[in-house]
Amino acid sequence: MIPNEEVDIVKFDLSVVDIFGNLLDFEIDLNLEDLEESYVEVDAKGNSTNTTHPKPIKLHITDARQHKLPQVIRGRFKPNEVPKDGYLYTDGSCFEHFFLPTSIEPMPRNFFFLLDTSESMRYDNKLENAKTALSNFIDSLGPQDSLTIQTFAGKGTIDLWGVRPVTEEEKKDAKDFISKTKVVDDYRIWGTDLHEALIEALIRAQYNGEETQDDTVTVLILISDAWASAGETDRAKIAKHVYDLNKDGSVKIFTLGFQGQADMTLLDAIALMNGGISAPILQGEEDFASQISRFLESELGTILLSDVNVKIIGEDVTVMGETKKIYPLLAEGYEVVIRGLIDLPQARDVNTPIKAITTAATMDNIQNWEVSTVVDLSDPAKSSLCYQSYAHSRISQLVRMQEAAEFLGNDIVKSLVTLVNSNCKEEEFSDCIKDEALDLAIKANVVAKGLTAMVTVDDDQCMDIDEAAEICVDGTTPDGNEESYKPKYGESDNAVMQSSTMSHGYANEYGYDGYSSAVNDAIVFSKLVFILSMLLTSFVAMV
Numbered sequence: 001m002i003p004n005e006e007v008d009i010v011k012f013d014l015s016v017v018d019i020f021g022n023l024l025d026f027e028i029d030l031n032l033e034d035l036e037e038s039y040v041e042v043d044a045k046g047n048s049t050n051t052t053h054p055k056p057i058k059l060h061i062t063d064a065r066q067h068k069l070p071q072v073i074r075g076r077f078k079p080n081e082v083p084k085d086g087y088l089y090t091d092g093s094c095f096e097h098f099f100l101p102t103s104i105e106p107m108p109r110n111f112f113f114l115l116d117t118s119e120s121m122r123y124d125n126k127l128e129n130a131k132t133a134l135s136n137f138i139d140s141l142g143p144q145d146s147l148t149i150q151t152f153a154g155k156g157t158i159d160l161w162g163v164r165p166v167t168e169e170e171k172k173d174a175k176d177f178i179s180k181t182k183v184v185d186d187y188r189i190w191g192t193d194l195h196e197a198l199i200e201a202l203i204r205a206q207y208n209g210e211e212t213q214d215d216t217v218t219v220l221i222l223i224s225d226a227w228a229s230a231g232e233t234d235r236a237k238i239a240k241h242v243y244d245l246n247k248d249g250s251v252k253i254f255t256l257g258f259q260g261q262a263d264m265t266l267l268d269a270i271a272l273m274n275g276g277i278s279a280p281i282l283q284g285e286e287d288f289a290s291q292i293s294r295f296l297e298s299e300l301g302t303i304l305l306s307d308v309n310v311k312i313i314g315e316d317v318t319v320m321g322e323t324k325k326i327y328p329l330l331a332e333g334y335e336v337v338i339r340g341l342i343d344l345p346q347a348r349d350v351n352t353p354i355k356a357i358t359t360a361a362t363m364d365n366i367q368n369w370e371v372s373t374v375v376d377l378s379d380p381a382k383s384s385l386c387y388q389s390y391a392h393s394r395i396s397q398l399v400r401m402q403e404a405a406e407f408l409g410n411d412i413v414k415s416l417v418t419l420v421n422s423n424c425k426e427e428e429f430s431d432c433i434k435d436e437a438l439d440l441a442i443k444a445n446v447v448a449k450g451l452t453a454m455v456t457v458d459d460d461q462c463m464d465i466d467e468a469a470e471i472c473v474d475g476t477t478p479d480g481n482e483e484s485y486k487p488k489y490g491e492s493d494n495a496v497m498q499s500s501t502m503s504h505g506y507a508n509e510y511g512y513d514g515y516s517s518a519v520n521d522a523i524v525f526s527k528l529v530f531i532l533s534m535l536l537t538s539f540v541a542m543v
Helices: 121-138 166-180 193-210 234-247 264-274 288-300 380-408 426-444
Strands: 009-016 038-043 049-052 087-090 094-099 109-116 146-152 159-165 215-224 251-258 278-281 303-313 318-320 328-332 336-343 356-364 366-374 450-456 496-498 529-535
Touching: 087 356, 087 366, 087 380, 094 380, 109 121, 109 193, 121 166, 121 288, 146 166, 146 193, 159 166, 159 426, 193 215, 193 234, 215 264, 215 288, 234 264, 234 380, 234 426, 251 264, 251 288, 264 278, 264 380, 278 288, 303 336, 318 450, 318 496, 336 356, 336 380, 380 426, 426 450
Parallel strands: 109 146, 109 215, 215 251, 251 278
Antiparallel strands: 009 529, 038 049, 087 094, 094 336, 146 159, 303 328, 303 356, 318 336, 356 366, 450 496
């Protein structure tokens, strides 16, 4: 299809399955205010008749020539509940654990906003949009929360408001402070001193956090459109200085940067090392204020847990290559997901339990949740899905860490990820990350940017989905034999080939477990299996 082409029929074959294999109801929101529109039709004799016709439904399908792979259509669904202590599955080689807390009271929040007011924030109304979003977010805060606002430009602090509990009176005062905030006009403090601003804000946020209750979460949010152009300008040094000052992780740092102007590599590195999330504010999408507001509400609107840690244990069980297992924050609407590989001794009884223990800080101090399971060999399809889901999540994690290692150095990144190859030397750590990602991509037949490429071949065994479709099954069961679902760990075929280059630039993560939500509508999958086949059949271009 070409952009803006009108078609008669667009068919979707879409199913959503939860972790237990149950089909879920779902909706695709087409954002239609009214599905019908009225017309006045006049016949040859001049008689008029009021009629209604269905409105044309418009789907945003990008030009396929822009992409090397098919695009994903996103939708929303409400998952079935995960058991209160979590859900753990293993086939003896792969495991996956899902945890979604229930009946948890929201934690008090100590917010520290660091707002760029340098000259460049004047253009495209960036500062005004940021002020609008910040004012809207303040309206959602409660008296249990506290707030500080610091503006910066060519020096670390231009103006400062707070720290104060967010009563109705203080909300009004904070919004008045924001409304009066302007772009810096004094040429003597032009530029952007990100280093000084971050260090000063971090020290203040840490002090504020020490003065609050023990169950309060302290979060620093940076909003900027610039590169470091004043003071310390060495990007790696800036990131390392912030990390060194915040090694205890007492302040979670989130960063928002205006795409095309902000140093997103630096902002992403700071968020990565300090328990936060970075997000680009996109040009040409919805207005900046809406994007910032959606990010703040989605990621920080209601915080249920902090410092979440998951351990997989069992007698004689070796856990390898797990995905993200420490979550600095968990907001309402998200879940903890950890996947990995395990190695069991051949003589081990498959009925011996394997446990997942989740520990987190809550409104009621530290809590633990424990769930156990035994090896499940009954469903080869589920086993295959476990490994493929693990491969996608792990590769995304490793690629991001490899790029971070190139920017920050191996010493810092080594503390953030555990490799299957535990004998990798520190000076070779970046290469070891890439080698593991590449090896996994080849074994799992995953096409990963900068690692592997896809080669298509004719295959007589390939099965059509139905008689009218030109798309065939991906080869997991070409002959209908369920045994072919079972992943052959350590084996590969020629369908995926190594790419000779490694992509650069950060792959930003928004949400958890590698799921991307960005400042666009965040879509969080409560795992599960989101099987999407888009069948564009029987369509004829309308003249």
